[in-house]
Amino acid sequence: MRTEADFAIIGGGIVGLSVAHGLLKQGCSVICIDGSDTDFRASRGNFGLVWVQGKGIKAPFYAAWTQNAARLYPDFVCELSQETGVQINYNQAGGYEYFTDPHTLSQRMDEYKQLKEALNGDYPYEFLSSSQIRAAEPMIGGETIGASFYPNDGHLNPLQLLKALASYCQKKGLSHHLGEELETADKKEGVFRLVTKKGLTISANKVVISAGLGAQKIGPLFGFLGLVSPQRGQILVTEKISPVLNRPSVTIRQVDEGAIQIGDSQEQSGFNDKETQAQMSRIARNAIKVMPKLAQLRLVRAWGSLRVMSPDGLPIYHQSRTLPGAFLITCHSGITLAATHSTNLSLWLTGHKNAPELSEFSEDRFHA
Ligand SMILES: Cc1cc2nc3c(=O)[nH]c(=O)nc-3n(C[C@H](O)[C@H](O)[C@H](O)COP(=O)(O)OP(=O)(O)OC[C@H]3O[C@@H](n4cnc5c(N)ncnc54)[C@H](O)[C@@H]3O)c2cc1C
Known part of the structure; x- marks a missing residue:
């Protein structure tokens, strides 16, 4: 396997592999090292939504970035599936957020x-009344008083997406070093020299740090603040049933195999990804409020997983000032942003003339 390349990517989760996908398509040589199976890996424990609504409410540039990512998704997934034969089970027929409290609903409407308005009218949401949502989704009832609907929301099988990306990248020449944890880094005469814990040495002209929560530790090696922290989410899975939900909501979706997946916790639990009885009960209670028939289904599985959060919840895309050519890439919606990370973000990394302007996502916002 190659140990010299145009780009070294540190961290082969969904973010690192999406970026690798775009760089390889631009003709760059790419090495990816990915740490240990005992690392926290959000890409293997997430909910699987490609989701626009609710994102960037106070940061329209992020809402626009997310919206664009969702619009790029159909082509992205179609090409990935064709090239790899991996079924990603992507469905983009729109999605809902259900409301049971009039105050929260009216706040969301505002x-x-x-x-x-901030997006010059380009935000095609709708609100559905209680009867409209019950007509569209017969399983919905209980205390539901209405729902928001966004047409480009969707969902997929996130493990299949990860598998397809890895398979595509390897086919296109990615040197994928698994079980290698970056330990030291320096830059001499314009070239980065990276050494892993096991002694693998890699040379690269540019480095992308997409190590998820690992960026806390290795970000500072490249002059980054490394301001990411864990936020736990727990997910419940029911027994498999025949199709009953037409579209996903932000907290409830029926996966392609038939199980209903439920998840809505955002917990500060440090580096602890264990599921808890209290949260599982709360998640189930809230889901039953909008979908009472869920109470009749058996839960068969649950897990906790840690989100990778920046201080304001927005992505960080930042080039190091002390070691130019090193980039920090991190976000809390890596599934949703995968298509734009492959296309637009990879153009930014190569300095392409069509690269987007991303200064609003820089780490500089945390210096103030
Ligand atoms: C409960 C939950 C639900 C979610 N739901 C959604 C959703 O519905 N939609 C959505 O868009 N997003 C969702 N997310 C977020 C999404 O999963 C993450 O944004 C995404 O997985 C982050 O990917 P990543 O590659 O940055 O990080 P990770 O998947 O954590 O990957 C980081 C990789 O870096 C490696 N690494 C770390 N340190 C080093 C080192 N020193 N050297 C080498 N490698 C290293 C690790 O081994 C790991 O493989 C959810 C997350 C959670 C936890």
């Missing part, structure tokens, strides 16, 4: 109205 927020979306303001966001739509």
Whole structure:
């Protein structure tokens, strides 16, 4: 396997592999090292939504970035599936957020109205009344008083997406070193020299740090603040049933194999990804409020997983000032952003003339 390349990517989760996918398509040579199976890996424990609504309410540039990512998704997934034969089970027929509290619903209506204005009208949401949502989704009832609908929301099988990306990248020449944890880094005469814990030495002209929560430790090696922290989410899975939900919501979706997956916790639990009885009960109670028939289904599985959060929840895309050519890439919606990470973000990394302007996502915002 190659140990010299145009780009070295540190961290082969969904973010690192999406970026690798785009760089390889641009003709760059790429090495990816990915740490240990005992690392926290959000890419293997997430909910699987490609989701726009609710994102960037106070940061329209992020809402626009997310919206663009969702619009790029159909072509991205279609090409990945064709090239690899991996079924990603992507469905983009729109999605809902259900409301049971009039105050929260009216607040959401105001927020979306303001966001739509900030995006010059390009934010095609709708609100559905209680009867409209019950007609569209017969399983919905209980305390539901209405729902928001966004047409480009969707969902997929996130493990299959990860598998397809790895397979595509390896086919296109990625040197994928698994079980290699970056330990030291320096830059001499314009070339980065990276050494792993096991002694693998890699040379690269540019380095992308996409190590998820690992960026806390290795970000500072390249002059980054490394301001990422864990936020736990727990997910419940029911027994498999025949199709009953037409579209996903932000907290409830029916996966391609038939199980209903439920998850809505955002917990500060440090580096602890264990599931807890209290949260599982709360998640189930809330889901039953909008979908009472869920109470009749058996839960068969649950897990906890840690999100990778920046201080304001927005992505960080930043080139190091002390070691130019080193980039920090991190976000809390790596599934949703995968298509734009492959296309637009990879153009930014190569300095392409069509690269987007991304200064609003820089780490500089945390210096103030
Ligand atoms: C419960 C939950 C639900 C979620 N739901 C959604 C959703 O519905 N939609 C959505 O878009 N996003 C969702 N997310 C977020 C999404 O999963 C993450 O944004 C994404 O997985 C982050 O990917 P990553 O590659 O940055 O990090 P990770 O998947 O954590 O990968 C980082 C990789 O870096 C490696 N690494 C770390 N340190 C080093 C080192 N020193 N050297 C080499 N390698 C290293 C690790 O081994 C790991 O493989 C969810 C997350 C959680 C936890």
